[in-house]
Amino acid sequence: FMLFSGTSNRSLAEKIAKELRMHLGKVHISRFQSGEIYIHYEESVRNADVYLVQSLFQPVNDHLMETLFMVDAARRASARSVTVVLPYFCYARQEKKDAPREPISAKVVADLLHTVGVDRVITLDLHAPAIQGFFHIPVDHLTALDQITEYLANKEIVNPVVVSPDAGRVKMAEKLASYLDTPFAIMMKRRPVHNEASVTHIIGEVAGRTPIIIEDIIDTGGTIVSVIEGLLEKGAKEAYVCATHAVLSGDGLQKLNHPGIREVLFTDSIPLQPGSTSDRIHVISVA
Numbered sequence: 001f002m003l004f005s006g007t008s009n010r011s012l013a014e015k016i017a018k019e020l021r022m023h024l025g026k027v028h029i030s031r032f033q034s035g036e037i038y039i040h041y042e043e044s045v046r047n048a049d050v051y052l053v054q055s056l057f058q059p060v061n062d063h064l065m066e067t068l069f070m071v072d073a074a075r076r077a078s079a080r081s082v083t084v085v086l087p088y089f090c091y092a093r094q095e096k097k098d099a100p101r102e103p104i105s106a107k108v109v110a111d112l113l114h115t116v117g118v119d120r121v122i123t124l125d126l127h128a129p130a131i132q133g134f135f136h137i138p139v140d141h142l143t144a145l146d147q148i149t150e151y152l153a154n155k156e157i158v159n160p161v162v163v164s165p166d167a168g169r170v171k172m173a174e175k176l177a178s179y180l181d182t183p184f185a186i187m188m189k190r191r192p193v194h195n196e197a198s199v200t201h202i203i204g205e206v207a208g209r210t211p212i213i214i215e216d217i218i219d220t221g222g223t224i225v226s227v228i229e230g231l232l233e234k235g236a237k238e239a240y241v242c243a244t245h246a247v248l249s250g251d252g253l254q255k256l257n258h259p260g261i262r263e264v265l266f267t268d269s270i271p272l273q274p275g276s277t278s279d280r281i282h283v284i285s286v287a
């Protein structure tokens with residue numbers, strides 16, 4: 001098989017290649033002056049099982065188009081199969097209609113991947129696992145939970161409680177709590193407008209405890225700040241925050257300087273800007 005990288009997360013693709021003791025394949029990816037994308041495989045992919053690593057974060061639509069063109073080029077060059085490795089799957093938060101006259105954008109992304117001839121999808125901690133059902137090809141839905149658990153198990157966290165920031169994360173939180181042998185709590189929230197959340201109530205005991213919050217995505221940071229403030233109000237201590245995908249739009253990274261946060265753990269599904277890690281912000285690799 002052959003492994004190629006798109007332009008979005010070459011450092012992760014290189015780490016995957018290293019784990020597999022192989023080299024990344026040569027592919028030329030550039031832009032015309034008009035902004036249109038040009039792809040050219042610089043070595044034969046005939047009869048190869050081609051794996052493309054591409055994380056679909058900002059500029060999300062460019063990264064998506066690049067992926068589609070890479071798949072199309074591989075197919076037309078007689079690859080035997082094409083698997084897309086999408087550590088961060090875009091539009092996953094638009095997986096259902098919350099109001100009339102809205103699209104189901106995650107389904108459109110799945111349809112586009114089918115259209116160009118993808119044979120298999122490998123992805124990580126989908127916002128909604130049911131997105132697997134949008135495909136009629138195999139989807140390997142991986143999780144970073146093992147790496148997150150290992151990281152936390154090596155810390156001496158006093159009186160911990162695993163916290164699910166909303167109903168969508170309950171299963172993951174329950175698993176983490178059982179691996180770490182701690183109690184867990186669930187927060188209920190409302191979303192008055194996009195990218196804003198307010199906590200309505202908390203189920204479970206958090207007073208005097210150290211919360212370990214497990215999230216899929218931190219984007220603008222709005223949700224995590226309201227979760228932290230809700231926990232502090234109930235008497236919780238400084239929290240450990242774990243999130244698979246560091247989308248970090250706008251001032252998302254700055255928001256993580258909140259005094260109620262002790263440590264933040266991300267994976268490298270999306271690369272952090274150089275210099276963003278510190279003794280408070282850590283990145284573990286999912287390579």
Ligand code: R5P
Binds near residue numbers: 166168216221224
């Ligand atoms: C929503 O349900 C997700 O799990 C995240 O909590 C949310 O998308 C994070 O976005 P933001 O950081 O913009 O609040």
